[in-house]
Amino acid sequence: MATAGPQFKRFSILMHPSIARACEQAEALKSFLLARGAAEVTCSDIHDEAVRERITRGDFDLLIPMGGDGTALRAARLGAPAGIPILGINLGRSGFLMEMGPRNWQEFIPRLFTGEYRLESRMLLEAEHFRGSEKLGSWDVVNEVVVCRGQYVRPINLAASVDGFPLANYLADGLIVATPTGSTAYSLAVGGPILPPDLRNILIVPVAPHLSLDRAIVLSDSAQVEVRVQSRHEAVLSVDGQAGILMENDDYIRVKINPLSVEFVRFQDRGAFFRTLTCSMERNSCIG
16 A cells, blocks of 8 residues: 655654563664665654653654554554654553564564554544533543543442433433543444544443443444532542542533544555454454
8 A cells, every 4th residue: 555654753662661572573673664765764762751851842753652552542542643644553451552573573664664554543532621611631531531430339320411412310320421532442342333533533431330221322433421410439540540539429520522633654544443353352462
């Protein structure tokens, strides 16, 4: 597939710190890229503040996360504001966001220098946390934002609305608001529908609802969703599986489409998503 894509010259390889073989693989990839004419290749822990600042400044043309989908999520949140595409190498268990594995990246990487790839654009969400009129935080969301119960094993009451109109009151362990990318993450684990990643929809999925609306709802990307905590029990907000943030009674989140998007470099055809899905259902992973 010759697409005459942009030339990549400056590469940042981002490693998951707890994966032992990531450093060895990263050094091998660095040598491979430099031998083929790359102007700069850095290898860093994905949490390294110095490289994160360089990404923010737009110092790289391509980010290459090495790990699992969690590593790719972190890279996507870093790259999207700077307009830097992502190319993932899977060293973890799941690989929906990854394009290659440790046994086949040598086959695909040379195509970066010949333009034989495509860029797959995926929508992001923007989530904001409010307490009264005060905005306590905002986040770019690749997979999902979740409002759920905290450490106590009790369901919580959540009131959801769409475009200012009441949707449903949930008594549940939580409520997921997801992108199509996130439809194969937490949403999938609780029985939500699978959406191809190039769609532009917002997905609402309850977690363990009790005598409440128990079906997922698929909205257009123009919808604005609010989820309000109506419970004295502990509630927690989490974005893309990050550490939870405590929410108080009457706190709410507002979720809408993000003006940013994230681009992934793809060498395989569009059917690769379904092949990965099928293989992942049959065994943990089949990439690389």
